[in-house]
Amino acid sequence: MEREAVLVGIDVGTSKVCALIGEVSRDGRLTVIGHGTVTSSGLKKGVVVNIDQTVRSIGEAVERAERLSGWKIDRAFVNVGGQHVESLISKGQVAVTAHHREVTREDINRAIEVAQAVSIPSNRQQLHVERRGFIVDGQEGVKDPLGMSALRLEVETLIVTASASAVQNLFKCVAAAGVKIDDPVVSSLASAEAVLNDTEKDLGVAVADIGAGTVDLAMFDEGAPFYTGVLPVGGNNVTNDIAIGLKTSLAVAEQLKIQHGTCDLRGVDVDDDISVSVLGEEAGRTVNRLEVCQIAEARMREIFELIATELRTAGSGMLPAGLILTGGGAQMAGVAELGRDVLQIPVRVAGPIGVIGLTDTITTPAFSTAIGLLRWGAMNVVGDEPGRYETAPAGGILGRIRDALRSFFP
């Protein structure tokens, strides 16, 4: 494989921080060559609430990935999560430059600038301006207007914004861990990049990444996103409910959920008792499995009802390709069945697709955001600026030279 670039994605999540190092080939294929995941403790619902703890988690994840791969991490694509992330559709229209009457790259950029010029409060920051498509002299559905004869060019974009201070706090943590940021990427769009194929994006599809503290939502049609949103609920709520309902510790509740939980109550026996003996003080105690599952099912049903409301608000229409569930919380048994029951559309669970390298560890749904960050980066490097993301092997001569250069020319 001819290597185009080495790039890094760091998923800073509520329950874990995951750093991945990927190699992109000239034809755009991605091979994961480094991985470090550690539990995170400095975030609440996708937002940094403790800088020191978050810096430590990022630092440890980075160090593990470096040790595994032999590369030194200099910069990374990093996700932005949390309920403060919002999206809006914005259009921009320009007259095509008079003497050619043929759409140039400059016309396209001007149209995007106009779309981008929506007023955004000073406490918010633009993360993405995704172009959805162009309207050329009233003709809708144009994907690439370059070179077309026209008088008027209109672009439709999806603008994603986030709380400026939440983003700054995240950036601060990444910088303090010794990593520069290539690009911030909203979590939902990163996850979508990992689990969706082009056909689904064209047809109309929603992705829900059910994490520990949040559900990251993105909806696509005609090949581009038209909505992103974040719900402040996730797997942690299920665990909390079980702990409160059955009067156990959070650790026991988490284990009960993962080992015995299902959202499909039909197969659960009323007399199925589970002995709880993980922690000394709870030795000998039993809990009823049906109770565990009823609590889990009720909370997951509520989460799907919130997703249903979000789909309606976004005006999602038919979504022929349905809802794709990913994230650690999508690993609960019976979750797709419950989703279909509540939403009445096709629902399935997916992990990252088309991953090469280290596949045993990172192809589960919990790694969709991290893989998606690498894909996002790969889209940006292939063709564009070859070599821009080339980092250097740690300790190698090249590595030392580059590190030195870096410190001379920061």
Ligand SMILES: Nc1ncnc2c1ncn2[C@@H]1O[C@H](COP(=O)(O)OP(=O)(O)OP(=O)(O)O)[C@@H](O)[C@H]1O
């Ligand atoms: N087998 C399983 N059954 C049910 N829940 C599970 C299972 N495995 C993991 N989870 C849950 O998945 C959640 C963690 O998911 P994930 O790693 O995607 O979260 P995160 O990215 O750290 O959080 P967020 O995206 O909300 O910031 C936890 O609540 C965990 O209990």
Ligand SMILES: [Mg+2]
């Ligand atoms: Mg997550």
